[in-house]
Amino acid sequence: MSMQAPYGLRIIEDCLSCPLREERIFCDLPPAGIQKLSAITSSATYPKGAFLFVEGQPPRGVFIICSGRVKLSAASSEGKTMILRIAEAGEIVGLPGTISGEPYEATAEVLEPGQANFIPRELFLRFLKDHGDAALKVAQLLTNIYHVAYQEVRSLGLSRSAAAKLAKFLLEWAGHHPGSQQDENRLTLTLTHEEIAQMIGASRETVTRLFSEFKKKKLVQMKGSSLVISNRPALKILGGA
């Protein structure tokens, strides 16, 4: 697992159990419910760079990611873009639009190729209406999505400096994406500086400069794309709260 398998292979591996992957999300459902659910989902694989949906489209339904990673971003009219979240295997995208019926608010672009299950809107809504516990589960998923948006607001609005935002970002990223084995101070940065900049609302150059500043202050060490937090308390203070 530690060596990089070619993508094609990984997809096949990951998706041997893929048709049932919804169980991971909707696992507390009675078997009959899962049965019904898998009857209305269809699976497909997506190459890197593909768009599951783009900002402004009428909502077609939800995607449950089996493998790969999907970037959710929003763009301004001036070409500036910002990343809201990176969804990974087991997560769901397109949920708010599907529930509300309003156009998708973000663009979902495949970052690492993989497979996803699609459930069309109408069927999904009807299913939820019939299955109270599934609807409740969906409400929980929505609060997760809300939560990361909320964190983003806090980070953008309450930080006094770009350094604070980057510090927060690293700490949160370390919690969410443990690089390898349980070490919570070690993480693998699968994002470019540009993308990090878009996540924390800063410019690419600032991110670069901050990274070298952090290194100089011995807050972090980095080799290639793997990063180690060597002074977590200081980083926490820098993040402010």
Place this chain on the structure above:
Amino acid sequence: MSMQAPYGLRIIEDCLSCPLREERIFCDLPPAGIQKLSAITSSATYPKGAFLFVEGQPPRGVFIICSGRVKLSAASSEGKTMILRIAEAGEIVGLPGTISGEPYEATAEVLEPGQANFIPRELFLRFLKDHGDAALKVAQLLTNIYHVAYQEVRSLGLSRSAAAKLAKFLLEWAGHHPGSQQDENRLTLTLTHEEIAQMIGASRETVTRLFSEFKKKKLVQMKGSSLVISNRPALKILGGA
């Protein structure tokens, strides 16, 4: 209605029908559901400055606002605070925490005194489990809440200047809180400059300066707390789509 009634009176007026106010939110439920729902809600009035809950508390349940207005805000460790949204009559607060079980993420402070119905967490969750359509409705409410958080992220992250954020804010506020009668260009600013600053992530002084700049450029006119958008297209451009 155009004259300001004293608060006490307004509360009494608004709440004559208040015990059934959930109908406004959960109106598509069958009568039996509404019956059950009103059995587990309790009503109370809150003075100005009261806290429905504060950041970090374990979630007790949800509040459905009958009358008055409630400010939802978050504070950083350095004392900086920012406003996430202002909830008004008919809206629900405390929902994400109640659903997820995580501590309340924000602080809810009463801005204008009023009445609210409270539903304790355990009962609420059980109710949702039993009533699929209510759970679906809750999911819709959550997407509303998500939506304003999302707009906030866009505004904070994608705007190139404070002027842009203020312009966006005014346009959105005009849509949501039509001052009086249907005129979508007329709105009543019930917030202080300080509060507006906290909503758009800027300093109080900047807001003051921007307002006088907007006036000078004939984008808006203001008399007391009522504001008229006199050049909506220009404001829209300034906001940057």
Place this chain on the structure above:
DNA sequence: CGGCCACGGTGACGCGCGTCACGCACAGTT
């Protein structure tokens, strides 16, 4: 009435970070 406090308005200052402009390293393609 006089005191207090919340709110709004304004000037001066300065620094953080966005922007522009470059140069370098590395990977893939022909």
Place this chain on the structure above:
DNA sequence: AACTGTGCGTGACGCGCGTCACCGTGGCCG
């Protein structure tokens, strides 16, 4: 080996806006 594209590192510049400091006003209190 040249060509191209993509991501990183770094210097210089400048201005937007946060911060500090102060004042005027109007409402509400005793």
